[in-house]
Amino acid sequence: xxxxxxxxxxxxxxxxxxxxxxxxxxxxxxxxxxxxxxxxxxxxxxxxxxxxxxxxxxxxxxxxxxxxxxxxxxxxxxxxxxxxxxxxxxxxxxxxxxxxxxxxxxxxxxxxxxxxxxxxxxxxxxxxxxxxxxxxxxxxxxxxxxxxxxxxxxxxxxxxxxxxxxxxxxxxxxxxxxxxxxxxxxxxxxxxxxxxxxxxxxxxxxxxxxxxxxxxxxxxxxxxxxxxxxxxxx
Amino acid sequence: xxxxxxxxxxxxxxxxxxxxxxxxxxxxxxxxxxxxxxxxxxxxxxxxxxxxxxxxxxxxxxxxxxxxxxxxxxxxxxxxxxxxxxxxxxxxxxxxxxxxxxxxxxxxxxxxxxxxxxxxxxxxxxxxxxxxxxxxxxxxxxxxxxxxxxxxxxxxxxxxxxxxxxxxxxxxxxxxxxxxxxxxxxxxxxxxxxxxxxxxxxxxxxxxxxxxxxxxxxxxxxxxxxxxxxxxxx
Numbered sequence: 496x497x498x499x500x501x502x503x504x505x506x507x508x509x510x511x512x513x514x515x516x517x518x519x520x521x522x523x524x525x526x527x528x529x530x531x532x533x534x535x536x537x538x539x540x541x542x543x544x545x546x547x548x549x550x551x552x553x554x555x556x557x558x559x560x561x562x563x564x565x566x567x568x569x570x571x572x573x574x575x576x577x578x579x580x581x582x583x584x585x586x587x588x589x590x591x592x593x594x595x596x597x598x599x600x601x602x603x604x605x606x607x608x609x610x611x612x613x614x615x616x617x618x619x620x621x622x623x624x625x626x627x628x629x630x631x632x633x634x635x636x637x638x639x640x641x642x643x644x645x646x647x648x649x650x651x652x653x654x655x656x657x658x659x660x661x662x663x664x665x666x667x668x669x670x671x672x673x674x675x676x677x678x679x680x681x682x683x684x685x686x687x688x689x690x691x692x693x694x695x696x697x698x699x700x701x702x703x704x705x706x707x708x709x710x711x712x713x714x715x716x717x718x719x720x721x722x723x724x725x726x727x728x729x
Numbered sequence: 730x731x732x733x734x735x736x737x738x739x740x741x742x743x744x745x746x747x748x749x750x751x752x753x754x755x756x757x758x759x760x761x762x763x764x765x766x767x768x769x770x771x772x773x774x775x776x777x778x779x780x781x782x783x784x785x786x787x788x789x790x791x792x793x794x795x796x797x798x799x800x801x802x803x804x805x806x807x808x809x810x811x812x813x814x815x816x817x818x819x820x821x822x823x824x825x826x827x828x829x830x831x832x833x834x835x836x837x838x839x840x841x842x843x844x845x846x847x848x849x850x851x852x853x854x855x856x857x858x859x860x861x862x863x864x865x866x867x868x869x870x871x872x873x874x875x876x877x878x879x880x881x882x883x884x885x886x887x888x889x890x891x892x893x894x895x896x897x898x899x900x901x902x903x904x905x906x907x908x909x910x911x912x913x914x915x916x917x918x919x920x921x922x923x924x925x926x927x928x929x930x931x932x933x934x935x936x937x938x939x940x941x942x943x944x945x946x947x948x949x950x951x952x953x954x955x956x957x958x959x960x961x962x963x
Contacts, residue, residue, distance in 0.1 A: 569734055625913055626860035636914045644916075657918055664910060664919035671914075672906015676898060679859055680905075681871045682878075684891055685898035694777025696899055700934045710929025 520546040525567035530630040534564060534637035561642050567623065571613040575646035577604065578662055582650045597651055599694055599704025605670060609678070619678055622671065640669060651705050665704040673697060678696035743891035754780040755787055764936040768798060768871035795876050802855065805847040806810055809880035811838065816884045831885055832936025833928055839904060840924035843912070856905065873901060885939050898937040907931060 524545035530536035539560060541551040557563040565573045581604045588594040593600075609615045621638075624631030644663040645655075653659030673693070676682045688696075703709065759778035774793060775786040791797040799807045815838045820827040829833075843849045855872075858865030878897040879889075884897035887893030907927070910916045922930075937943065 622909075623860045624859060626857045626909075634915060636916060639914065639916065661918045661922065664916040666914055668906040668910035668919060668927055669903055669934070670906065671909050672902040672904065675856075675860075675909065676902035680866060680873065682870060682873065682898040683897045688895065692944060696938070697902075699937065700903070704930070705934065710926060713871050
């Protein structure tokens, strides 16, 4: 799949030199602002000001903030668009059969995306930047929360509340760890397992995190304040 | 807990200056050899030669290669010793009740170890070094495989075969991802969930990876070559 979601390649030869310079100025400004202010803090208006262009031009070139971020970070795909389109298509196709299989579908989608070298490289680049710089951490945390967690809660029909976000961040923990163990550390035999094998092993984990029992005392269900274990303080 | 397993603090004031210099020379040599040759490739004999001392002295000071590695990497604990002693104690205490609860016990042990700042810092230091250097990758991969995966398969009674290692590396993927999401990225509400909440949510994942159904086509059970889906090639 992957290639369907790859962002449009730059039209180098056919593009006027002035437009190319303007785009580069916007992407430079975006990288700086995202790095300094994080994903949520950076605005298209501020990035446009730094690049000396009208905000409307930034919207014209890149559309949404997420697409601008993806272009600035050289991500070949826009993560929430993959989640929404692939999982949305499966939801439409399977109807009520979708939710009981969402863990398996999500795991398979992710592993097939990582099979595309450009996507894998970009994902690992974000992980490395978060592992090594505080700027990278803020950027990646807010990006994951605002785009991936948000689109996942939406497509899985989770509430946009503490429980929905807890479930989505549990999923994120297994996703990040799988990528790290498989592609950074290369732990065997995990690293050379096929996507099908891993979908069988890890799909049920995703399924439980998204729709199953994750414990009565999740952050979404704070312990009963009147329970005997936590008496009101005098 | 944690503190019980902290390595013996250096006896700075009471130690002769010559011994301190010798220990530093050994640790310097160890860091260099582990970095260049990986955990498996580096030998106590080679490290001793670089430090200009007798291998017996290295054994006298540090005991095993794992303890030397832990000292050189400034790990405050020896991971396989935590796994073996804590889980081993629970196994002795619970008898046949141990294996059905191993996922919960392992998750709780890990989260309590990470509550100790020095342990958390050392764990994240290893992750960062793997995220940023090829030397770090080789060192961490071999260390995880030779010590953590090995002691986990042993204490969980997994076979030392492909299936046992696959199960242990699935566990490793969730452990690494939980640490990364919780402590590096600080994804909320996962980051501020309590150890008890996370044990409820993630314990069953560990349990299934260690003892449950992880799919008929795991690397340990290669697809039947005579199955209809994969006919012999002409």
